[in-house]
Amino acid sequence: MFKSSHLPLEHADKKSWASGGASSSSPMEYPTPLNFYEKPPMFDVKLEQFEQSALDRLRILAEIESCSARGRPWDETKRIVSTLCQKHLRLSSNTAGGDLGIMDTQKEDERRKDHLSHFVLRLAFCRTEDLRQRFITAESTLFRCRFEEATPAERTLLYESRDFKWVKVDDVEKKSLEANLRATLTGFKNIAEQNDAWDRDAFYKVQWSQVPQLVEHRRVFLKKGWAYVPARQQSAIVFREFEVHLRQALNMTNRAMPQMDEDTRLTPIIDHLSQGFLAGVASDWQYEEGDDTTKLRAEQVDEYAKKHWPLCMRSIHDQLKKDHHVKHYGRLYYTLFLKGMKLDINEAIAFWKKSFQGGKVTEDKFNKEYRYNIRHTYGQEGKRANYQAKTCVALLTGDAEYGCPYRFLAPESLQTRLQISYADQGLQSSDIHEILNNKKGSHFNIACTRVFEITHAKYVKKGEGLGQSETVTHPNLYAERSIEFETKKEGPTKVTSKQEDDDLEGIIMQVD
Amino acid sequence: MASDAMDIDGSSPEALRAFYNRLYPFPSIYKWLNQNDQAPSRLFTHREFAFTLPGDIYLRYQSFKDEKEFKAQVLRHVPTRFEIGPQYTFRPRDKKTAKPGTFNPLARELVFDIDMTDYDPIRTCCTDAGICKRCWGFIAAAVHVLEDSIRDQYGYEHLLWVYSGRRGIHLWISDWGAMELSDELRKAIVGWLTVVLPGKDSGKKVNVRSHSKSLPPSIGAVIGHLAEVFDELILETQDVFASTEGYEALLALIPDAALVHTLRSKWVADPSRPSTDKWQDLRQLVKNHKQKALLKSAMEDIVLQYTYPRLDAEVSKHRNHLLKAPFCVHPKTNRICVPVDPKTVDDFDPDEVPTVGQLLLELNNAGKDSAAEDEWKKTSLAPYVEMLEAHTAAIIESKRAIKQEKNGMSW
Known part of the structure; x- marks a missing residue:
């Protein structure tokens, strides 16, 4: 249900x-x-x-x-x-x-x-x-x-605005400690520049414990527990x-x-x-609404899944194809995801019906139970709420079977799943180690972002994430970016209309 | 003397028990940790002790309500040694009843540990556990540098140096400002005092000149003293560059290929040329070199690499790290971990530190005429206990002064 x-x-x-x-x-x-x-x-x-x-x-x-x-x-x-x-x-x-x-x-x-x-x-x-x-x-x-x-x-x-507990070093003291204080004025091109800084800049005395980082790296002069901080390092006191x-x-x-x-x-x-x-992410990515034209057709889903879906949705998709069935949360997550990918209600029913064929669910049963739920998810039944696709946060904290595979799968299973899913998109076994390390450090969204970078190496370099250094925070964002990169490369004629291209730009503007 | 001590087997459990019972200065240790000669404070009652028992049994989170219980428990277990940790939020022995996450260290002496093994790549006289008067020079140099740095730069006054019983020395700092330092701040001090990067491999380990050619003032202040130590200890006593291995390690630190080539040719022809002469060769060549400034810096860095204190950083960084208590017996040498006066550290001879056997013999020879209290006074342990007593008196006095100043202010 x-x-x-x-x-x-x-x-x-x-x-x-x-x-x-x-x-x-x-x-x-x-x-x-x-x-x-x-x-x-x-x-x-x-x-x-x-x-x-x-x-x-x-x-x-x-x-x-x-x-x-x-x-x-x-x-x-x-x-x-x-x-x-x-x-x-x-x-x-x-x-x-x-x-x-x-x-x-x-x-x-x-x-x-x-x-x-x-x-x-x-x-x-x-x-x-x-x-x-x-x-x-x-x-x-x-x-x-x-x-x-x-x-x-x-x-x-x-x-x-407040007391930072610093004491400005007076000229007499500054003069008397000149050699020691000058030695902390570093990084100048020449002695003239340093002289200039010496004449111009003040020093501030604070308890050394107020600037532990400067102390650790010997960037200040210390005397009887006082640290003499050059004005140019004053910000360190504030940050601390x-x-x-x-x-x-x-x-x-x-x-x-x-x-x-x-x-x-x-x-x-x-x-x-x-x-x-x-969960390491704060996501409220939202897709554009209000356009009734069909963006994705039921028969395209399979092709898109292989090329563009993130591992969570790809896994549900693969299971659905194999078993002709997925359990409650799998259906919920995937229906909402596909809705977010602009698979409209009629196409969605067509897609799910077709996917269930060959399994235990008869057409009659499908029409009686599942159809209603899909319509409900699309806000066409019951309280008619407009449900949003699940974010990474929801998937990271959600159902263990269908939620974020980077979080919920054991390292060995994740490795296998990654290889099956992305080997033909350029994922090498040598990449796996880094991804598993991210998982180990609980940086699940970074593991996912890294997979995007690897499988989209034609478009993004390491560190660029989904473009402009953005991290994956939503499965739909992942998929949208993947489609966008491909469309840009191959021109809009193949799978999308001009209209959609404009809309994608709109989405990018929104999430940037 | 050592030969007399043969009559008593200092390593036997009986000897150890007798030592704890009659000689270990429990009242002095108690006062020092308690920072007060009156009623037990939380600095003592909430303090962790850890016992090492024969057979690698380790009893952590022991704590005692007063000096009497402290002694009774030591006599009950007769640990081969025991260690001191921080004051916690609860009595350590009640640790199990504390809510998770609420049992935390609060205060603890700032401690440093210097161990001869960290000098193994450079010392020529002994290796591993061995130590002799000749390699004590490294420890003495470290004591001088840390004494000056900590007193002058950080302003701490209550420093207690304790021989570790074999091949190293510990420093305990009891100023309140040091006691309450967080781990983060302890790490900052360690960073400030770390000049030689740790590690067994050879090669350049000194990198203190960030963005500038000159040494930071804190190191500049001690380089003159260390240059003297270098001449005496490295060049003469240790003769570090006498072996091929020794002078190759030196050549690896010189940033000028032509210069290295010249020196190597000369030294290969006469490998046993004394270190002092080899260092002089280098000095001569640098004098007229066009890269004089760069090479002089390199020479300073070499002096630092061979003489600057090498700290065991982990010991100092964490409040909850345990460190062996003063006056424990070292299980291998049977020597007592006695306080060391930094003023006379150069003359300190590890071989002259009393052993358990020797002290018990002294006690037997003194007879049983006087009271059972303070029996250490009759042995050669006396000057060391008095050193701790004086140290503690100074801590208590300065606490009292601070308190009085506060009261005066609020008047």
Whole structure:
């Protein structure tokens, strides 16, 4: 039976962010886009905003984790995060002016959303040490990206906003320690440049434990427990303080959580959020709707499955072909996936009917039971809900038999399955080791992304993921990208119409 | 003297029991760990002890409510040695009843471990477990460098050096600032103090000049002293470059092929040329070389590679790492793990450290006239126990001073 599961949170309408009834707040509520998140948001929010803002932020944090798992260099990570932030969690600079159409009220809204989403995720990630650590690492990376993009004036505002416990080294002391301090001014082309930096830059004294990374790599001068930090390394103090403060805050939130549980509206949302982060992805990829033209025909499914489906859907497809049957979750996942691939209701019924032929299910039984369920899934029966295709999060935390094979299969079975499925698309046995390693490190979506890279080596290089360094977060995204690459290469005439090509562009714009 | 000690078999369980019963300075160890000479604090009651029993039996998570119980348990098990860990959130012996994830280390002396085996690739006199007066020079050099670095750079004052009983030395730092360091911060200190990369393979192991030609100030501050150590210890005492293997290891560290070629030709013709002369050959060639600056840096790096302290990093990085308690008996040498005064570390001779047998004999010879308390006073263990007592007194005094300052402020 196709059961109607509870409404997945990805359904939340993507309404534009509206100021949450706090229109009376002064424009100086957030003097800078850089927030140390010391005070919780005190304004009213709608439940929907509560959730949507957190989902948007989660998507960015998940991408940060993915960058780190793939060992991307800092510049690349920063570029990816910055691009993603533009889309989901924009924070305009103070200097972003009217000619860009960014009004002060809009900046306030952006900053309020940033503020709120951070605190919502604190609730979701305060509960275990593992989650706390991951959240701190990801949030610190995000903060660092933003700090580096901030203007000097904005940084100064941040410096003045709180006590960073640094003491500026006065000129007399600076002079007396000249040789030692100069030795920490490194990386200059010539002595003139270093002299210039020496004359211009200040030094700040902090307790050495405030800058452990600089100490570990001997980038500072130490005396009696004080670290002398050159101004150009001052950001290290800020980043460290951000982490320490966030750690304390998360521990406090964790202790306060039992009182929170009373609010039954929030608990399921928070549970769902932490689940998504655990799976390593925050996905709410959505396909374009409203176009009635048939995009995929029943008889094309087999060909597409071999060429374009990710391993999860490919596995269901192969089992269906072999046994002429799959169990409940297999049907549910695959029907929704195919719906997302624009197999319309009539084609879907044709496809399933044909697939069941030769098995135990008679046509009569099919018409009585399965047909209804397919129609239900398409929102044509019962409560007529418009169900979305399952995301990677859902498949990672879902049914063990039909869910994410990278997570649920034993290493040996996964190896066999990969070889059977992708050997003719360029997957070598030498690639398997890396994929199994990703699995071992619980980076399931990265294993999947890597398989995409290998099987689409004509179009993407290692590290480029689904193009533009994106990681697989949704089976439909995987398939769409695969089709898109092929279509672009071979021209739109073969399998798609001009119309579809345009739509695919639309989808790409949306997910980028 | 060693020959007299033959009368008592220091390695027997009976001797060990007698040592624990009559000589081991439980009150001093208790006060040192407790950082207080009064009632037991959590620093003692929540502290992990681990016993090693004969037959490779290892009893972890022992803890004691006071000094009396501490001694009673040691006498009950007569461990071949015991180790000290951190203060935990709960009494370690109640570990099983703690909720998962709540039993965590809180505080612990910052410790360092230097072991002669890490110098095996360069020392010529002994290998593996062996140690002699000649290779003690490496340890002495390490003690001087760490003493200076830690006192001057980190500002810690309460450093206790303890001979490990065979071929190494331990450092325990009891300043409160050091006690409460997180693992992350301990790792940072280890990074700061790691100059010679660990590993058995030869080749260049020193890389401290990131982005610049000069040495970082912390290393620049000790290079002068280490150059002297290098002359005495490496070139003269150890004569490290006397063998073909020895001088080839040196040549591998010189970044100029032509120079290496010149030196090798000269030394192949006269392989037994003393190390001092070989080093002089190199120095002469560098003096007039057009790459003088680069080669001088390389020479400094060589000095560091041969003399800078080689730390066992893992011991220092984690609060929950266990380290053998002072005054334990080394099971192989039967020598006591005694405190070492860093001021006289150069004259320290491992062979003169008292053994269990020797101490028990001294005790027998002293007769039974005085009280049973503090029997160590009658033996050659006395100066070592007094060293620990003085060290502990300083810790307690500075704690008291800090407390008074705080009270004064809040007045």
